[in-house]
Amino acid sequence: MGDLMRPIPFRKLLNWVMEEYEKYRTIFGIPQEKFFRKRREGYLKLFGEYLGNPVGPAAGPHTQLAQNIVTSYLCGGRFFELKTVQVLDRLKLAKPCINAEDECYNVEWSTELSVEEALEEYIKAWFLLHILEKEIYGVNLRSFIFNMSVGYNLEGIKSCKVDSFIEGLKDASHTPIFQECKRVLKEEIKRFHAVDEEFIEGISPHICNSVTLSTMHGCPPGEIEAICKYLLGEKKLHTFVKLNPTLLGYEFVKEALYQMGYSYIQLKEESFAHDLQYREGIGLLKRVQDFANEQQRLFGVKLSNTLPVKITRGELPGEEMYMSGRALYPLTINLAYKLAAEFNGRLKVSYAGGVDAFNIARIFETGIWPITVATTLLKPGGYLRLKQMAEELEDHLEDGQKEIIDVEKLEELAASAFKDLNYHKEKRRVKGRKITKTLPLTDCFVAPCTVGCPIGQDVPEYIRLVGEKRYLEAYEVITQKNPLPFITGTLCPQFCAYKCTRLDYEEPVCIRELKKVAAEEGYQAYLSKLKKVEAKSPAKVAIIGAGPSGLAAGYFLAKAGLDVTIFDQKEKPGGTVQYVIPHFRISREAIENDLELIKRTGVKFELGIDPDFSVDKLKKNGYKYVYLALGATKSNPLELKTGREKVIGALEFLEQFNKNSEALELGKNVAVIGGGDSAMDAARAALRVKGVEKVYIIYRRTKEYMPANREELKAALAEGAVLKELLSPYSWVKGVLRCQKMELGEPDASGRLMAIPKEGEFEDIPVDTIISAIGQRVDYEILKKNGIEVNERGEVAVNPATNETNLENVFIGGDALRGPATIVQAIADGSKVARAILEKEGMAPVSSRVMPSFDQTRRLKEITQKKGFLKNSLQEKDHERCLECGFVCNLCVEVCPNRANIAIGVESENLKSLNQILHVDGMCNECGNCATFCPYDGAPYKDKLTLFWNEEDFANSQNNGFLLIEDGKEPVFKLRIEGNVFTVKFNAAGEAYADLEKGLVDLIWAAFKGYKYLFI
Structure with a gap:
């Protein structure tokens, strides 16, 4: 009955232990190989x-x-x-x-x-x-x-x-x-x-x-x-x-x-x-x-x-x-x-x-x-x-x-x-590990990292391939969804890591690092066998913008056989990655490797063109489809009471730094305003400019609320940047930046505590140059000029399923659509647009790989050995920490103190997973722990198929589940599925005399035949 536990009689408890061990060499789900055995004598x-x-x-x-x-x-x-x-x-x-x-x-x-x-x-x-x-x-x-x-x-x-x-x-x-x-x-x-x-x-x-x-x-x-x-x-x-x-x-x-x-x-x-x-x-x-x-x-x-x-x-x-x-x-x-x-x-x-x-x-x-x-x-x-x-x-x-x-x-x-970081909040700052999907009744194993990735990278698969030194296959798995493995293997913000189950152990797997290993080791072998795709459609596609989003769209379209040209005002493709991200964060060679992959698919480039493009002109020149992949190139203005003339935007500064850092004159003291990744890049770059002695990062809230990637913040501080929290720039006069002191108040709409000025309290900081990193925006005028609907809030009217604008066959994505975003989000937009265009052409995206095969017995054994073992990251060996949740999860089984969630082995053509989860009502007190750690937005103790021990508990629950009411060769069960209660008889072959989903039938029969000790 929900939270009412039913103690198990001793004889049945003994039978459970003995029968489970005799059949499966497990006891209460603990495999024999994980039993603790003393290695030394002594007490x-x-x-x-x-x-x-x-x-x-x-x-x-x-x-x-x-x-x-x-x-x-x-x-x-x-x-x-x-x-x-x-x-x-x-x-x-x-x-x-x-x-x-x-x-x-x-x-x-x-x-x-x-x-x-x-x-x-x-x-x-x-x-x-x-x-x-x-x-x-x-x-x-x-x-x-x-x-x-x-x-x-x-x-x-x-x-x-x-x-x-x-x-x-x-x-x-x-x-x-x-x-x-x-x-x-x-x-x-x-x-x-x-x-x-x-x-x-x-x-x-x-x-x-x-x-x-x-x-x-x-x-x-x-x-x-x-x-x-x-x-x-x-x-x-x-x-x-x-x-x-x-x-x-x-x-x-x-x-x-x-x-x-x-x-x-x-x-x-x-x-x-x-x-x-x-x-x-x-x-x-x-x-x-x-x-x-x-x-x-x-x-x-x-x-x-x-x-x-x-x-x-x-x-x-x-x-x-x-x-x-x-x-x-x-x-x-x-x-x-x-x-x-x-x-x-x-x-x-x-x-x-x-x-x-x-x-x-x-x-x-x-x-x-x-x-x-x-x-x-x-x-x-x-x-x-x-x-x-x-x-x-x-x-x-x-x-x-x-x-x-x-x-x-x-x-x-x-x-x-x-001082031990293992016990600091920063070590495991969870940003909502749940995935926004409903927990299914069966076949629930999922890799949260893959779901959390905007492009759905098959993370556990390529990590295992790297671990097995199958680098070419790993590179193929990555590039099926991501044409920029070197760039993302270096710069990706790792949304995947925020969903990684290892967060609940010690720290997430270094997924990005392993992607980089796959790229470095698999790139040449892949290029050596890559052939240019023959044209399969007369349709021509024009892409405006050679940043990550435009590159991704071009790659997927050309790979499918379309004629693709990418236009950009810069002399080189790569967008922000090429011109803004500092050299010390990514090498030019890494960028060129990804660009070479895209060129090999047949994508053409028109570079150094007039930025004032015309959609009508492109269409008149034979381009059936146009994808606007424009960047956010305008810096938001920094509001100061006085002294705005020497403020430089972070993007402008970083571009100058990459072009010729020797030509920069910033003075001794530099203030970087902002708390995002651009602010961290600007601070680290400023520290490398000749003559600079101090770089201050000014942020209006505290460090824990900074949106910057944690590793970028740590790098900036490690290199000597000084973080000044709870300060907001007020004025800048004669080399003195006056900042209003702030304090944290109630949460705002984002959940962060609001920064509130402390009336009359200021701090003065000597500053020669201010770099503003408080965000960028898109030049919406050029969109409006081309007839694209943009409302007063800067929102572009699109079909959310395809990113097609109000203009037929004109699509938009990346920063131009969503505002400043990450590289991987830009790739996701490019992929979406490519799929939409291919669908219009009646073509399917081309798959260049077969899902890699693994020794499943060995794979399961290796995962089992990792369960429950805490081990901090070793980066290049982090494949040893990946739990491969999409292959086998069972988190709800592991975290249940009462063993009320059971992993049931089911041999069924109607089910995909190695085992299925069965919830045992009589052992559950609804503590909620399985709901905390289930990757889904769900609660296994409520949402998984439930085995009931008696009529009273069945009647007092709303769970989908079953109760054995007549044992024998043709057992009879009372079932509740989606609120409907009915009685079902099974024949000796495990077939139900009822119209039930076959996977569900197989699960109930497997529990009855193979786990009879559960039926107390």
Whole structure:
């Protein structure tokens, strides 16, 4: 029933595990080759018990259900902080409750099961882990530890309900579920190879002798101390108490988040005032530590709890949410240092707070452990990320173990944390990874990079070809849609990268760099076999403008056999790329290589012509079609109160720089006004002009809102440009540029915070030359002169499907249509116009390639190995990081904590993908995590075909899905498709006695025949 989870009976859970493993060598979707296996002997010891490694899932979504705990174990988790229980276990929470797009937010409280159900889940998991450890790993010595978590006040913890839970985990022997699990295992003993009755009898009923105390934000210090002493003294439990990042203080946390680029996170100062204060916290910890020593129990702190923040952008329902994840790491590790220093390293710290594969070993080396994770497991790769972390730790485990924290080493780590770019917002600034497509019921695998590319480049295909050193084929794949691989391989803004799934791992694949490799290695071989296309149509095409858009249109038209001439007023083709983009960004040789490819297709050029063209004249000269691919050549004027005479436009300056930089005289100090790519080019070029000592980039907002490509901004700053944020030029008198100071206000229509003048506040900057880079515009007069409709807002009237203007057979694209745009957007317009002209001629675009073939088994195996493995970019080796999402995606499977999305293998001529996604209703609590990471504008938990376990849940859902209502050779299902409910019988061959889409029939039948264990 939507968010209502149905715990799976132990026998069926055991059957699921055993049958899936026997059939597919997977368990809960985790393939055998991704199971964690220790490479070294040796254990740690905690609470008097052995521990195979000190990492595992934190109290949260990954320890709520038995299957979650099993999945964590298989991937390397050995310390399990069970999800918190509390007396109020029937709360109805608003959904979705998790948003882990980057730093994670949640509005969860405790487990969504009743306290009694939670106890049963943990005991079921306890038994399953024993069986797996013996059956799969052949280990006799238990290597995992369960740690219970309770909250949130003493009265609730003392209640009969929670007390029974605590006692049940301390000794489960008297509980019905413990006895049931033992009985079922004995009855199913023939299914095992290594497990015998003696082993089953030997499974200890003592599941937990430790607890992590979770208290609500604002819990009084006296209450915290009383609960700790109760758990230590009366319950005789080793105890960790969870502390909040608020101990660091409001100003410290606010400034830290701002410096790391998370300025949009809004804190509530009262949350800090109401929480435990640092000095009284130290006193509390020392008193409880002394008490624990008297009780001969271990006491420590769990760092840290989540950070309460305001909900300001509708991320989740409500007014307040709790932040975790990578933004929390520098805060938590600094809190750990402060506390460790207070206790001279003699305070046990259980750690969670932005842990991932990049920092876990460094944290452990300080003597901090156990280490638990949650947010990183909510991201693509999911539980598989545990394997890398467990393997990272293995190399750092010592024969002995550290009882005291190395305070000096921890101090170094804490100091470096704020500088570590892996935890800065800038490292993974996501600009909307979703693609604007509806999530289909079947065959949903898609490469977001390809969809995000304006020309639909087959990115994963050419990346794999580069990886296999099949450069000629890679070049052919690229030039099928892009005739400028050298130019785009150097200058493309990489819209594809903003959609790359690796953004949710660490950083996008360097797609552009790999395109450049393909171009450099495949170009000569391709040209050597290229033949000029014979004319296939008498129609002549005139293209005005030899920039990227005109070049692209000419290439595709000539390739198809049309007579094409490109006209341009400049002496060389290439437009902005040739004349404006600085030489230090792209070589002339790279440009010439792309131009040579276009010339080889038969495109003719008329260069150095009068820019005042006439469409009528072109048509009278026999050109049936005209494509206006004009650039945006007019700079927007810079508004200054005084001193406008020495302002030079960025395009004019860059053209002069490329022509002869030695002839430029800019003075010592240069100000570049603007925050786009042209501003960055101008700043970098100005720094190379003789006599220039200082270059200032003046921008009215802050760096995070600059539209410039991040790498171009970084390059400008690295080369010495000085960024002056929150300034707007006001006047320029006698070599002094006076700038109005600005501040950020409310969001504007673009979502950026508005820049608002600070009345009466100015900053003066010595400036000899101002370069204005505040945008360019098109000369619309020449369009109007030729009879093309342009409204007062500069919008050209076109057919959006073809870009044909009000004049028949006259098309427009590139900057002339959309205003200043990128090279790849210009190519997209040229491609669209070429297709439209070919369609008018009754011709189809020519395909010069066959889709490359790959060893699909090897391909799948290699992709599987990459899943869950964090690895920063190596550029030339980045093919090793591409996840090839269009071939196999399964992101919704990976990120679901409850394993409610299942990858079903379907052999069907009616379906394209390797597997199909089936959603299991009874295992879903509608947390929303799969919706966050699905590439589509959709939610798998709502939009994918759903398997229901009972009539009630089927009736209370609106999902497309099915329910088995009669088993046997000819099973009967109740189906709901597009709101229509009906009953369907299948015959023994898997054919439905109903008019259903065949792919859908094949999916249901595959689930029934091959995955019967799912039908609980």
